[in-house]
Amino acid sequence: MTMQDPTETETELLAAVNGADTLDALEQVRIGALGRKGRITDLMKSLGGMSPDERRAAGPALNGLKDRISSAIDARREAMETSGLEARLRQEGIDVTLPVRPETNGSVHPVSQVTEELVAIFADMGFELAEGPDVEDDFHNFTALNMPPEHPARQMHDTFYLTPDESGAQRLLRTHTSTVQIRTMMSRPPPHRIIVPGRTYRSDSDMTHTPMFHQVEGLVIDRATHMGHLKGCLIEFARAFFDIDDLPYRFRPSYFPFTEPSAEMDIGCSRADGELRIGAGDDWLEILGCGMVNPRVLENCGVDSSVYQGFAFGVGIDRIAMLKYGIPDLRSFFESDLRWLRHYGFSALDVPTLAGGLAR
Ligand code: DAH
Numbered sequence: 001m002t003m004q005d006p007t008e009t010e011t012e013l014l015a016a017v018n019g020a021d022t023l024d025a026l027e028q029v030r031i032g033a034l035g036r037k038g039r040i041t042d043l044m045k046s047l048g049g050m051s052p053d054e055r056r057a058a059g060p061a062l063n064g065l066k067d068r069i070s071s072a073i074d075a076r077r078e079a080m081e082t083s084g085l086e087a088r089l090r091q092e093g094i095d096v097t098l099p100v101r102p103e104t105n106g107s108v109h110p111v112s113q114v115t116e117e118l119v120a121i122f123a124d125m126g127f128e129l130a131e132g133p134d135v136e137d138d139f140h141n142f143t144a145l146n147m148p149p150e151h152p153a154r155q156m157h158d159t160f161y162l163t164p165d166e167s168g169a170q171r172l173l174r175t176h177t178s179t180v181q182i183r184t185m186m187s188r189p190p191p192h193r194i195i196v197p198g199r200t201y202r203s204d205s206d207m208t209h210t211p212m213f214h215q216v217e218g219l220v221i222d223r224a225t226h227m228g229h230l231k232g233c234l235i236e237f238a239r240a241f242f243d244i245d246d247l248p249y250r251f252r253p254s255y256f257p258f259t260e261p262s263a264e265m266d267i268g269c270s271r272a273d274g275e276l277r278i279g280a281g282d283d284w285l286e287i288l289g290c291g292m293v294n295p296r297v298l299e300n301c302g303v304d305s306s307v308y309q310g311f312a313f314g315v316g317i318d319r320i321a322m323l324k325y326g327i328p329d330l331r332s333f334f335e336s337d338l339r340w341l342r343h344y345g346f347s348a349l350d351v352p353t354l355a356g357g358l359a360r
Helices: 006-019 023-034 039-049 052-092 110-124 152-157 179-187 227-242 295-300 317-325 330-334 338-344
Strands: 192-201 212-222 249-256 259-270 283-293 309-316
Touching (some): 023 052, 039 052, 110 227, 179 295, 212 227, 227 249, 227 259, 227 283, 227 317, 249 283, 259 309, 283 295, 309 317, 317 330
Antiparallel strands (some): 192 212, 249 259, 259 283, 283 309
16 A cells, blocks of 8 residues: 555645534544544554554654644534534524513403402401302202292292203202302301302393302301301401491391391492492492391201301302492403403402412
8 A cells, every 4th residue: 555645645634624614524524534444544554564664754743643633623623613602692692682572461350359359358357268069959059048949039049950860850050159058067067167259140131140140158157156246247348348447338137038137238339420439428339148047047957056056148249349340241241352351350460369469
């Protein structure tokens, strides 16, 4: 094998190294020079066929060549990697001086907002959250609440009934959250202090009625719970909810089959020039129904009414949301119109938590 002039080889290889413009191309040059069949490797192999004198002269020269080409390849690789990184940094860098893009935030529906407000107020008073099913049976929705089958109050509920099953039993969509009073009292012994927000259903639709709406039910049962507790609790609630310390109120006698005596609570308002203002004026606005739990209801649930007594109340969540936030039409609550939601919705940061809410 005739040995190529090492100087010429070096010139060619250095040109190839500097001409490689990708890491792959550079790797090909390295293999071509220093790989198992590379040009420098071949030269090194040829040392074996030389006389000792020739080898002594050629050896150091070839080693020098090998080192210089290796270093040139390494230097070229490092330069390419650095410039690649710089290019990436330039391309992927963030310009912190750019103005932010407008974000479209979701908002909290007034019903969710007001539910959270109610729960937070009653939780502060030591109430516990309870829930029950939307699809109910006649017993929990009516009979146990002292509305036996022929009771006239049933007619007022415009009930949605489901198709009867094989046994003839007909389930229904609960017409009020009072069902959960029954479920709670039948599932564990007193004392009870629960608050029950949830969906309710009646076949009705106009400005202030929708087939689905929301109520919150309250129930307090203990040995010595009396009407004074009922009034104190509900006055406290109304003042906290409407955020008016001296909110005028009155309790009017009323009738519910499940309470005795029964009352409705009104708060003071004015309606000057068609504009409703809460907390001032000489007019009244009904906000809830309440009463001392009828001993018959206690007995229906297996609670000894000679030992235990207590009060209950029911509030329309949508209704008090309309009052507090000045929303005129109940039907708009359930139309999912995004313009309406943007207008009447709340920021997630305004929703109160049990710790009092971030925005307070
Ligand atoms: N369940 C009643 C309704 O749907 C509201 C109600 C009134 C609940 C008085 C009560 C109560 O617990 O004591 O209209």
